[in-house]
Every structure is written in C-alpha cells, then in structure tokens.
Amino acid sequence: MAAPFAHPEHEPVARAAAGFARTHADLVALRPEPLHLLARTRHAGRRTGLVSGGGAGHEPLHVGLLGPGLLDGAAPGMVFTSPHNRQVLEAGRAAAGPDGVVLVVKNYTGDVINFRIAAERLRLEGVRVGEVLVDDDVATDSADNAAGRRGTAATVVVEKLLGAAADAGADVDALVDLGTRVVAASRSLAVASRAQTDPATGEPAFALGPHELELGVGIHGERAERTVARPPLPELVEQLVGQVLAALPAEPGEASGAAGDGVLVVVNGLGATTQLELYAVMEEVTEALDRRGVAVAGALVGTYVAALDMHGFSVTLTALEEGWLDLWRAPSSSAALSGGGPGGPEVVPAPWSGAGGEPPAAAAPVDG
Structure with missing residues (x-):
C-alpha cells in the first residue's frame, strides 16, 4: 500500500477544504478559522438553517451536501475526528435563519458532545436550536452497546428530506420531529x-x-x-x-x-x-x-x-411515510447531490453574505 497524496507542510483537511471551495465557488464559501463552509444561496422560503458536520474522510459528506434544498453549513473535523464545538458554533451562527437552526448529528461520542456544546452556546445567544441524532447502523444495535447505534449513510436521507422541508418553511420543531421520524424509519x-x-x-x-x-x-x-x-x-x-x-x-x-x-x-x-x-x-x-x-x-x-x-x-x-417521497424528489443543488423537480429551487443569497458577513473568498489559500 502507499501513503496518501498530501502536502508535507500543510494540514490535509484544511488544504482539501480550500480546494473544494475553490472548485465549487459558485455553491460554497470557506471560513478557515475556525474551519467551516457555508452555502452561498438558500431557498427563498427557508427560515430555519441546517448544519451538520463530522470527521473528514467521509467525503462528500457533509460539505458536498451544501446548497439549496440541503445544508446551509458544514463543519469538518480532522480525519475520523469530531469537529471542535467552536467550528459548529460558528457554522450554526452563520447559517441560522429567522426561525433558528437545526443541527444534524451522527451518533458518535465526540460529535454528540461537541454539537451539544455548540447548541447550548447558540441558545445562550438567543438562537433557537434543534438537534437530530442519526443512529441507523444495524451492526451496533445491541443492548450491550451503551453508546447506541452508530450514525452512517442514513444521514444523507435525513439531510435531503430535512432540506426540502426547510425550503417549504418548516420551523425548528417541525424539522426535529421530521428528522426524528426519518431516523427511526x-x-x-x-x-x-x-x-x-x-x-x-x-x-x-x-x-x-x-x-x-x-x-x-x-x-x-x-x-x-x-x-x-x-x-x-x-x-x-x-x-x-x-x-x-x-x-x-x-x-x-x-x-x-x-x-x-x-x-x-x-x-x-x-x-x-x-x-x-x-x-x-x-x-x-x-x-x-x-x-x-x-x-x-x-x-x-x-x-x-x-x-x-x-x-x-x-x-x-x-x-x-406519506409525503416523504415528495420531499425526496424536491429540487436541490449541491456539489454531490443535485436534481429533483423541474426548474430548480428559487434561491436568494444566504443571510451571512450581506454587509459585513462575507467570508474570505473561496479561492483564498489556506494553510493548516
């Protein structure tokens, strides 16, 4: 076997995030410190932001699902390591809509801890926050497993259905309820x-x-x-x-x-x-x-x-459940997952892109 291709003097996740943002500059923007990425546009009807994240090495999850009909923010950690709560905090703060923000969390101890800390900090700032925990892995469905089932590929389904519901104007409570039901199913x-x-x-x-x-x-x-x-x-x-x-x-x-x-x-x-x-x-x-x-x-x-x-x-x-197939088929646009109904979503600039909110250009070089 061979070692991965990586610059010997740069942290590989930050370097890859910069390359991703440069390639998809029409869709996402990079904020390098603390590292997180944001969708440049969102559906005109969306009032609640959606944020997720997790360790690198799972790409295109989650950064590849940034865009209308999907996520508003993503916080990548080091390889197979949870993002720091400050990354999630900044992504949540930037992505929150008028009705608040929902955090989608895969069930791993580090992710759960850091997302919950970020959620509490956002609440202290007056942001309404909901959390959806994804735990779909059959292999860890055991009474002997105190941590519960791991979160895996059902995360994509959750983020797609929640994205469509958020575009239709669903608030935090409705999105948490929907996400919880999708995970259970x-x-x-x-x-x-x-x-x-x-x-x-x-x-x-x-x-x-x-x-x-x-x-x-x-x-x-x-x-x-x-x-x-x-x-x-x-x-x-x-x-x-x-x-x-x-x-x-x-x-x-x-x-x-x-x-x-x-x-x-x-x-x-x-x-x-x-x-x-x-x-x-x-x-x-x-x-x-x-x-x-x-x-x-x-x-x-x-x-x-x-x-x-x-x-x-x-x-x-x-x-x-009834209505979920319509959400699945709803329009979306991201680097990894696009399609749905005819015409595509009606989009507007994301809230952070107004005066004083513009992050560094996607093409800006980032050193780890």
Missing part, C-alpha cells in the same frame, strides 16, 4: 472486503484474507463482531437486505405509516468501490426487496459516506 448495514488505508502508515487498518468480508464494518474502520467467508454477491445482498428490513421498527406498509409508499434505498460506496459494482449491488437489492413484496420508491447509488479508501458498500433502507 431508517437502518443501514455495511460490508467491506478491504480496510481503509491508515494515513500514518500507508498500510490497511486491518487485515482481511482474499475470501473474507467484514460484515458490519463501521465508517471509521471499526471492526465488525465477526469476519465471514465471502459468499456470492446475490447471497450477500440477500443477507444484508434481510437484516436491515428486520431491524426497521415495522415492516414497510405496516405500523411505520409507509402504506403503499415502499422504501428509499441508498447503496453507498465506502471509498474504493466502483460505480460498476455499486449499480450491480443496487440490482440485487431491488430483486431481494421484490421477493419480499417491498417496492423501491426512490434510490441513490454512489459514494456519499466514504471511509477513506475502504473497499465495500452499505445498504440503507428508509420506510416511507
């Missing part, structure tokens, strides 16, 4: 055939044999409870779909409130998995759901929540 499970490269050593973070899989791997390279023999892809996907469906609070179409609406599917690459592989997985997922009488109402295939360069994928299922 979403579960994910990941598998890997090769660990991510450790940036410090240039070697795999853990070893797997050529015919082994880590079933239930985490997005930071957390080992699963078991390493399994590698089955053919149809058998593997059948097992994944079965476990994820069984972990949903109710079968789609029953008490979940998803009657007739089916599920959203996210087939997410973990960093080194090709689109060719991911679309093949999607076809297997669809067939496995068909055999169970579960309709695929919407799908997203690609690398959205990476684990550096891990070779593997995750499957996320969200049992839809």
Whole structure:
C-alpha cells in the first residue's frame, strides 16, 4: 500500500477544504478559522438553517451536501475526528435563519458532545436550536452497546428530506420531529472486503484474507463482531437486505405509516468501490426487496459516506411515510447531490453574505 497524496507542510483537511471551495465557488464559501463552509444561496422560503458536520474522510459528506434544498453549513473535523464545538458554533451562527437552526448529528461520542456544546452556546445567544441524532447502523444495535447505534449513510436521507422541508418553511420543531421520524424509519448495514488505508502508515487498518468480508464494518474502520467467508454477491445482498428490513421498527406498509409508499434505498460506496459494482449491488437489492413484496420508491447509488479508501458498500433502507417521497424528489443543488423537480429551487443569497458577513473568498489559500 502507499501513503496518501498530501502536502508535507500543510494540514490535509484544511488544504482539501480550500480546494473544494475553490472548485465549487459558485455553491460554497470557506471560513478557515475556525474551519467551516457555508452555502452561498438558500431557498427563498427557508427560515430555519441546517448544519451538520463530522470527521473528514467521509467525503462528500457533509460539505458536498451544501446548497439549496440541503445544508446551509458544514463543519469538518480532522480525519475520523469530531469537529471542535467552536467550528459548529460558528457554522450554526452563520447559517441560522429567522426561525433558528437545526443541527444534524451522527451518533458518535465526540460529535454528540461537541454539537451539544455548540447548541447550548447558540441558545445562550438567543438562537433557537434543534438537534437530530442519526443512529441507523444495524451492526451496533445491541443492548450491550451503551453508546447506541452508530450514525452512517442514513444521514444523507435525513439531510435531503430535512432540506426540502426547510425550503417549504418548516420551523425548528417541525424539522426535529421530521428528522426524528426519518431516523427511526431508517437502518443501514455495511460490508467491506478491504480496510481503509491508515494515513500514518500507508498500510490497511486491518487485515482481511482474499475470501473474507467484514460484515458490519463501521465508517471509521471499526471492526465488525465477526469476519465471514465471502459468499456470492446475490447471497450477500440477500443477507444484508434481510437484516436491515428486520431491524426497521415495522415492516414497510405496516405500523411505520409507509402504506403503499415502499422504501428509499441508498447503496453507498465506502471509498474504493466502483460505480460498476455499486449499480450491480443496487440490482440485487431491488430483486431481494421484490421477493419480499417491498417496492423501491426512490434510490441513490454512489459514494456519499466514504471511509477513506475502504473497499465495500452499505445498504440503507428508509420506510416511507406519506409525503416523504415528495420531499425526496424536491429540487436541490449541491456539489454531490443535485436534481429533483423541474426548474430548480428559487434561491436568494444566504443571510451571512450581506454587509459585513462575507467570508474570505473561496479561492483564498489556506494553510493548516
């Protein structure tokens, strides 16, 4: 294996953030100290800001989801490390709308602590703040796990649906309620055939044999409870779909409130998995759901929540409630996720971009 490409004299996350902001200067602006990024525009109807963040190494999450119909602010930490609460505070302060701001937090101890500190500081400043905790990972759904389920690829679904609802004028309470329900209706499970490269050593973070899989791997390279023999892809996907469906609070179409609406599917690459592989997985997922009488109402295939360069994928299922599919299909525009209905969202400059609020130019060089 080889060490990552990085400037020997610059901190890599700040350097990458500067490059991202330079490339997508029409969409995002960089504030280098403390490091956070902001969407340059937002939907004209949005009154509540949306902010998320987490350790680097998961790109395009979260910075790639900055823009109309999605996030207003994102705070990236060091690789696989929570952002500091001051980063979240500044992003939340800048992104808050007239009705306040909602923070979307993946369930990891560092993220939870730092986002809660930032939330309390914002409240002391008079900003109305809501929090949505994403905890969708089936592999950590155990009574013995005091920290609870990890937050993984369902974060993309949460941020997309909340973004559309915020564009429709939803306030903090409505967004928190929606986000909580979406999280409850979403579960994910990941598998890997090769660990991510450790940036410090240039070697795999853990070893797997050529015919082994880590079933239930985490997005930071957390080992699963078991390493399994590698089955053919149809058998593997059948097992994944079965476990994820069984972990949903109710079968789609029953008490979940998803009657007739089916599920959203996210087939997410973990960093080194090709689109060719991911679309093949999607076809297997669809067939496995068909055999169970579960309709695929919407799908997203690609690398959205990476684990550096891990070779593997995750499957996320969200049992839809009435109205959620419209939110999923609503227009959005970001570096990593764009589309939706015809015409695109009606946008206005973000609040921070007025007099005295303009951050440094996106193309400004940033040294770590």
